Amino acid sequence: xxxxxxxxxxxxxxxxxxxxxxxxxxxxxxxxxxxxxxxxxxxxxxxxxxxxxxxxxxxxxxxxxxxxxxxxxxxxxxxxxxxxxxxxxxxxxxxxxxxxxxxxxxxxxxxxxxxxxxxxxxxxxxxxxxxxxxxxxxxxx
Amino acid sequence: xxxxxxxxxxxxxxxxxxxxxxxxxxxxxxxxxxxxxxxxxxxxxxxxxxxxxxxxxxxxxxxxxxxxxxxxxxxxxxxxxxxxxxxxxxxxxxxxxxxxxxxxxxxxxxxxxxxxxxxxxxxxxxxxxxxxxxxxxxxxxxxxxxxxxxxxxxxxxxxxxxxxxxxxxxxxxxxxxxxxxxxxxxxxxxxxxxxxxxxxxxxxxxxxxxxxxxxxxxxxxxxxxxxxxxxxxxxxxxxxxxxxxxxxxxxxxxxxxxxxxxxxxxxxxxxxxxxxxxxxxxxxxxxxxxxxxxxxxxxxxxxxxxxxxxxxxxxxxxxxxxxxxxxxxxxxxxxxxxxxxxxxxxxxxxxxxxxxxxxxxxxxxxxxxxxxxxxxxxxxxxxxxx
Amino acid sequence: xxxxxxxxxxxxxxxxxxxxxxxxxxxxxxxxxxxxxxxxxxxxxxxxxxxxxxxxxxxxxxxxxxxxxxxxxxxxxxxxxxxxxxxxxxxxxxxxxxxxxxxxxxxxxxxxxxxxxxxxxxxxxxxxxxxxxxxxxxxxxxxxxxxxxxxxxxxxxxxxxxxxxxxxxxxxxxxxxxxxxxxxxxxxxxxxxxxxxxxxxxxxxxxxxxxxxxxxxxxxxxxxxxxxxxxxxxxxxxxxxxxxxxxxxxxxxxxxxxxxxxxxxxxxxxxxxxxxxxxxxxxxxxxxxxxxxxxxxxxxxxxxxxxxxxxxxxxxxxxxxxxxxxxxxxxxxxxxxxxxxxxxxxxxxxxxxxxxxxxxxxxxxxxxx
Ligand code: SF4
Ligand code: SF4
Ligand code: SF4
Ligand code: SF4
Ligand code: SF4
Ligand code: FES
Numbered sequence: 001x002x003x004x005x006x007x008x009x010x011x012x013x014x015x016x017x018x019x020x021x022x023x024x025x026x027x028x029x030x031x032x033x034x035x036x037x038x039x040x041x042x043x044x045x046x047x048x049x050x051x052x053x054x055x056x057x058x059x060x061x062x063x064x065x066x067x068x069x070x071x072x073x074x075x076x077x078x079x080x081x082x083x084x085x086x087x088x089x090x091x092x093x094x095x096x097x098x099x100x101x102x103x104x105x106x107x108x109x110x111x112x113x114x115x116x117x118x119x120x121x122x123x124x125x126x127x128x129x130x131x132x133x134x135x136x137x138x139x140x141x
Numbered sequence: 142x143x144x145x146x147x148x149x150x151x152x153x154x155x156x157x158x159x160x161x162x163x164x165x166x167x168x169x170x171x172x173x174x175x176x177x178x179x180x181x182x183x184x185x186x187x188x189x190x191x192x193x194x195x196x197x198x199x200x201x202x203x204x205x206x207x208x209x210x211x212x213x214x215x216x217x218x219x220x221x222x223x224x225x226x227x228x229x230x231x232x233x234x235x236x237x238x239x240x241x242x243x244x245x246x247x248x249x250x251x252x253x254x255x256x257x258x259x260x261x262x263x264x265x266x267x268x269x270x271x272x273x274x275x276x277x278x279x280x281x282x283x284x285x286x287x288x289x290x291x292x293x294x295x296x297x298x299x300x301x302x303x304x305x306x307x308x309x310x311x312x313x314x315x316x317x318x319x320x321x322x323x324x325x326x327x328x329x330x331x332x333x334x335x336x337x338x339x340x341x342x343x344x345x346x347x348x349x350x351x352x353x354x355x356x357x358x359x360x361x362x363x364x365x366x367x368x369x370x371x372x373x374x375x376x377x378x379x380x381x382x383x384x385x386x387x388x389x390x391x392x393x394x395x396x397x398x399x400x401x402x403x404x405x406x407x408x409x410x411x412x413x414x415x416x417x418x419x420x421x422x423x424x425x426x427x428x429x430x431x432x433x434x435x436x437x438x439x440x441x442x443x444x445x446x447x448x449x450x451x452x453x454x455x456x457x458x459x460x461x462x463x464x465x466x467x468x469x470x471x472x473x474x475x476x477x478x479x480x481x482x483x484x485x486x487x488x489x490x491x492x493x494x495x496x497x498x499x500x501x502x503x504x505x506x507x508x509x510x511x512x513x514x515x516x517x518x519x520x521x522x523x524x525x526x527x
Numbered sequence: 528x529x530x531x532x533x534x535x536x537x538x539x540x541x542x543x544x545x546x547x548x549x550x551x552x553x554x555x556x557x558x559x560x561x562x563x564x565x566x567x568x569x570x571x572x573x574x575x576x577x578x579x580x581x582x583x584x585x586x587x588x589x590x591x592x593x594x595x596x597x598x599x600x601x602x603x604x605x606x607x608x609x610x611x612x613x614x615x616x617x618x619x620x621x622x623x624x625x626x627x628x629x630x631x632x633x634x635x636x637x638x639x640x641x642x643x644x645x646x647x648x649x650x651x652x653x654x655x656x657x658x659x660x661x662x663x664x665x666x667x668x669x670x671x672x673x674x675x676x677x678x679x680x681x682x683x684x685x686x687x688x689x690x691x692x693x694x695x696x697x698x699x700x701x702x703x704x705x706x707x708x709x710x711x712x713x714x715x716x717x718x719x720x721x722x723x724x725x726x727x728x729x730x731x732x733x734x735x736x737x738x739x740x741x742x743x744x745x746x747x748x749x750x751x752x753x754x755x756x757x758x759x760x761x762x763x764x765x766x767x768x769x770x771x772x773x774x775x776x777x778x779x780x781x782x783x784x785x786x787x788x789x790x791x792x793x794x795x796x797x798x799x800x801x802x803x804x805x806x807x808x809x810x811x812x813x814x815x816x817x818x819x820x821x822x823x824x825x826x827x828x829x830x831x832x833x834x835x836x837x838x839x840x841x842x843x844x845x846x847x848x849x850x851x852x853x854x855x856x857x858x859x860x861x862x863x864x865x866x867x868x869x870x871x872x873x874x875x876x877x878x879x880x881x882x883x884x885x886x887x888x889x890x891x892x893x894x895x896x
Pocket of ligand 6: 068
């Protein structure tokens with residue numbers, strides 16, 4: 001494994017929870033790898049699967065979708081819907097032999113700074129095991 | 142006409158690739174747009190190349206045209222000029238389509254260096270995809286027909302545009318990228334009459350000259366021989382085109398004939414998607430406008446006893462003609478994409494020849510010349526008034 | 528057991544007869560069916576309103592020039608048909624229409640649906656030059672002998688859903704030895720029974736799900752497994768996808784003919800996918816080279832996320848692909864897998880909700896972590 005490899009993870013973070021969770025992790029100065037590029041969305045259900053596909057094919061080493069815990073979505077059912085879409089996308093990735101481990105869905109509330117740091121750390125470790133996303137270098141996409 | 146001569150090593154493509162490499166090295170341009178063999182080698186795709194090593198699989202003269210080059214160029218410059226200087230190496234009909242698209246504001250030619258190349262025609266996509274290797278051999282034979290000494294069929298002077306190429310190519314009389322072919326590239330690469338030993342670099346304008354200068358290539362050799370060959374072949378093609386169109390007339394003219402010709406059409410609109418000139422993001426014929434209330438369809442059915450469904454197949458084809466035939470470059474892309482093997486390109490370019498003739502307009506000839514429908518003269522076409 | 532109308536004529540004639548009866552009696556005002564549209568043998572769907580024109584109808588002709596479900600959606604997009612219309616379509620076309628109706632792209636109202644136990648159709652390219660006519664005897668022979676018809680499309684050969692789910696009337700063809708002179712017409716719904724009331728023929732009881740049907744389903748299942756094994760998409764990975772779609776010319780014909788792709792303007796043809804040159808320049812810098820037009824693979828995966836859940840495997844996408852890419856097989860396989868997640872079968876029942884428009888609070892916990 002390439003020790004110098006710092007994964008780039010694109011995170012679609014729900015404004016009402018995980019984004020705040022990330023903030024909290026930051027201000028609490030919790031330790032985590034500098035791998036995340038955060039994109040704020042208004043709800044996990046705003047994440048069109050096409051966003052994930054595009055980011056993956058552009059070469060993100062990992063894609064995280066994070067939202068409110070089930071039952072806590074500010075739009076009541078957004079995250080349930082998001083979970084279905086995510087499950088389908090993951091299934092499609094598996095059907096096509098694409099590395100579905102590069103995709104992750106996590107529920108992180110605004111108060112869960114430590115959980116946020118843990119998710120990022122874990123996911124980063126996982127991606128390090130997988131190595132860089134081969135899509136990065138592909139010319140024919 | 143003056144130009145430079147490059148030696149052919151191995152094959153015709155080689156000196157061209159070397160030339161492009163040198164251009165990248167000397168920063169004459171920052172990237173090259175060129176057809177490249179796809180990973181499994183069973184087709185070609187346009188690739189914008191910055192890294193020289195990728196030129197290895199490039200082929201300036203592939204045997205097929207899966208995507209019309211102007212479309213590829215448009216996809217990167219539609220939203221504005223590139224900051225990088227790009228050398229685009231395309232067939233003459235692709236260059237002409239690119240020039241038309243620049244008039245339609247779908248291509249931005251600033252920072253684009255257009256290189257055209259003598260075109261021996263391309264094979265129908267279907268034929269090629271069925272047996273890529275065999276087709277490649279066949280194509281090379283056609284290509285070498287311009288270089289009689291190396292051709293396996295040496296006795297026959299010119300194989301270009303023979304029966305194995307697409308119908309559109311067989312009657313194309315604008316296969317060279319200079320004034321002769323009404324094509325406005327910056328630099329043209331000649332291979333006709335080169336006996337497979339040389340290729341010719343013919344600058345068409347100051348831009349072309351300055352790039353050659355930068356690369357220390359002098360373009361002072363006479364190109365008379367090439368010109369003679371090109372003119373000869375052009376005459377042959379013009380004659381052939383006339384014959385073919387004469388025959389086509391009987392097949393398509395009149396409503397019954399037209400209905401017959403398009404009777405197999407399944408309304409997939411692949412023809413319009415593949416056409417470089419049909420640039421609309423949303424085609425009118427796929428828009429809400431075409432989706433009518435059921436009463437409307439039923440009424441039409443009742444008035445005739447039966448209504449083909451979807452209806453309006455001819456409306457689409459005739460409508461498309463009125464939208465784009467003034468700019469149709471006869472490239473044949475539409476026909477290649479038609480799953481029902483309808484002679485779309487032949488029909489469209491036949492109609493286009495006539496409508497372009499009305500204005501003496503040749504698409505792609507000159508980027509400065511305005512589109513005929515954007516201008517008018519007070520004193521014209523009185524014959525259509527009554 | 529269901530009611531069966533028996534007519535002592537060949538299947539084709541019997542259906543003709545039935546359509547004639549419906550139109551003549553005024554029970555329907557229009558017939559939506561395949562029809563010969565000229566002397567060269569070109570066949571297209573038509574909406575027929577006159578008895579005279581009905582003579583050229585070829586309702587069982589083994590060709591699918593467009594997905595009939597997509598066409599019916601076009602017919603009823605701006606409101607249901609005001610008068611009764613009978614539509615003769617294949618099972619996958621009917622399923623496609625149901626999926627479209629769920630998406631509010633059409634209306635079932637005032638339709639009487641006739642379908643058949645389907646032996647499949649030939650690839651479109653065979654139809655060019657009227658070649659299907661030469662194959663018709665082979666087609667019906669195989670159907671009688673309860674065999675998979677040679678040279679039909681791969682997705683037809685491996686289609687398990689050849690028995691229509693929601694047709695009012697089903698013409699029994701598969702494994703019926705005497706369709707040359709007898710025809711069994713199953714009246715699945717009350718509506719179906721009401722419409723044929725008064726027709727000349729014998730009424731009996733019968734079972735559509737015959738032994739032959741069951742055995743054909745097994746044959747198709749085997750064929751499907753073979754097809755899927757051959758293409759092996761689960762081993763594709765990025766490399767396989769790039770190789771498979773290397774030939775793609777980006778015409779998006781596959782989506783234009785797909786019944787499930789109903790959008791007026793496809794997202795991937797929209798402005799969202801048009802970029803300023805600097806975007807390409809960034810990519811160019813990173814990769815050294817960039818295929819243009821870009822987004823070939825992303826278009827395909829994106830389309831899979833949109834239609835996978837409702838793909839009926841009608842095969843049209845592969846039929847029109849100028850690059851001969853076996854798209855329908857890929858979509859069928861991925862579709863199967865996505866549909867299984869929800870035990871969802873597109874077009875089975877118009878009341879069944881499309882899984883992406885609903886959810887359960889307890890599910891798929893395995894994708895969360
Ligand atoms: S109509 Fe056909 S031949 Fe004419 S420019 Fe378009 S694709 Fe080319
Ligand atoms: S046919 Fe007309 S509306 Fe449609 S894409 Fe071509 S130019 Fe545009
Ligand atoms: S590509 Fe062929 S079948 Fe499709 S719309 Fe055009 S002419 Fe018709
Ligand atoms: S029909 Fe074929 S060539 Fe056209 S976009 Fe679809 S896969 Fe690509
Ligand atoms: S994806 Fe292909 S096989 Fe599936 S419904 Fe659409 S056209 Fe038919
Ligand atoms: S608002 Fe946070 S997931 Fe919906």
